[in-house]
Amino acid sequence: MGRHSGYDLLFTEVERLQFATCYSLARNPNQRLPRGSTRLSNYLLRGASPAAAHTPQSTLLEWRAWEFAQKHAIDIIHVGYLEQHYGYLQRKQQAGKTKVVASVHQPASGWKNKRFGNPAMVRSLDGLIVLCKQDCSYFTQWLPKEKIHFVPHGIDTEFFSPADRPLPKQETVRGIFAGHWLRDFDVLVKVVDDVMQQHPGVHFDLVIPAKAALTPANAMRLLRYPRVVLHQNISDETLVNLYRGASFVLMPLLDSTANNVLLEGMACGLPVIATDVGGVVDYVDASFADLIPPNDIQGMVEKVLTIAAQPEESKRRGQAARDFAVKHFSWPVVAQQMSRVYQQLG
Template sequence: MVYIGERIQHHAGRSGYDQLARRVRSRPLSPAIHHALTSILERTPSSAVKARLDSPPYSWYWRPEQLAQELHAMGSMALAGGVYHWLYGENDFRWAGRFPRRKGARIVVSMHQPPRIFERVFPDPKALGRADAVLACCRSQADYLKDFAGEDKVHVIPHGVDADFFTPAPKPAEEKFIVLAVGSWLRDFSLLAEVIREAGRRRSGLCFHLVLPRDRIKDFDGAPNTKIFHGVPDAHLHSLYQSANVLFMPVTDFTASNTLLEGMACGLPAVASDVGGMRDYMDSSCGVLVPPSDPEQALTALLNLKKNQNLAPAMAESARKKALKFDWKRIAQSVMKVYKGLYAR
């Protein structure tokens, strides 16, 4: 197996889909060749090529190191067999399927974005038809991708979590009821802000801990009963999950989420927007699904968990059990079955 994909910089050290590569024995592409190709592309004088690649939809993709990695993989596939797995298809898979490859070389592409994002950032959907297998994170995403890749090539394999690292801890006996929100991608920040404001107006006793990117911090300056964290190391992120009482996931769309699975693995019940593939990961046993863009129902769900002394602990136990089904060790086994199936045809 050869894995192609840059690590997403804002992911924590134990987060991200590239954790899969740590559970499967693989051979790396040569760092020296990658570095050399990147240097050549960075110095290329062709402004016309750069202008094209630096505009939508390629701008999602274009960085010299990513193009260098794909060119490197294409050259490798022409010389050696094996499974070449693009971990972040929207970012890194563009032209590889169009070029000749050695007999025995197989292409697997993992996709992560919901249809509306895919349509905006992936310039040639038919390119997925040149892959031998396409991995989707949830059923609704898979149904959409089948139109481009073919029904027999698309497999639903969920996102994973490091359930050995993200673990529960006893909740301290204190009066604070902490609502934790982590991350930014596809988050409904207007809903989050409204829930915080209304919780403050009602003197609800809810305390909000927000782990935000730098560019979002100013949006919550002065928010009542709110602490903001940025750039926290893994151990601190882990402790924030463990010390919270509930995970709040207001999102506009969804296929999978590091945050949701990490919170569940730490024994957090979730209040989450009922959109996209959310039901593939959680149900009423481990949290509350609320309509999207509805701050009143979201706040009501949070307050019910605070008031009901028996409900939250039961959901916490269920969340941990459910998260174990998404442990990376189990996900890696499912992916390996796909790899093996490519050679059984």
């Protein structure tokens, strides 16, 4: 994530509220661990059941957090990423008064096959933050519903915003797609293919990292069109300018809880065309978003062509998207919701 995206911004905003004394500890993935750290991690994790993404860095971070909490009589530890940073604390929280709450980011579909975590992780929590409403009922298998709280992901609506001055009028219509996690690249390729054949004025900016699971065949199909541009390793500033120059967000998805790209595009004043899966419905409104059933290529293509044919209506829908993002998902709004959860736990 860039400096203006990602869940860590929640904790920065919570600190600004000053409703309580807050401390943040973050893992440095590039930090070189001291010799023997893996053995120490294995020792500290005895009896715990962390997820596959958990690392020795995670264990040492949890250890530091627990020791700090006991020394300073901290009431609540919030683990920002349950799937990555919750192992050691499974064992320790019952030994003190500090309560542990964690945010789950991956959809229930990955929990069902234990790809992202396991029931033992959830059962030991004092509170669970979910990023989409449908996950509330799923996790009641392991945790009472009164301990499960829906608090949405947020977005920096000051940075991700429409251009200060109207951009020069352009004859082309530009769609933007970004990211790689749980993206449906097969659908993306087919939609772009069909739109390229049916409308000569539509262009696409695709922000796809090199690590994406984009097959060579799909990459060749996308990039054979001069009107399709691939962007990689771009700055936050370049990204926001791509949003500001776009006409809509196109987001074919396999599954989702929260989705940063949808929020970024909405905050920049773009209407949305996305797959109706997971928690997408919790972050959009019919005034600016078209949700399409999975694998409905034609349905997605038709919505793109409608945007191309109705620029004024699309502009109105874009303003509705911006207003919705500011009202519901700006970080100050989300931080207030999270502070109420802390107060309940405290």
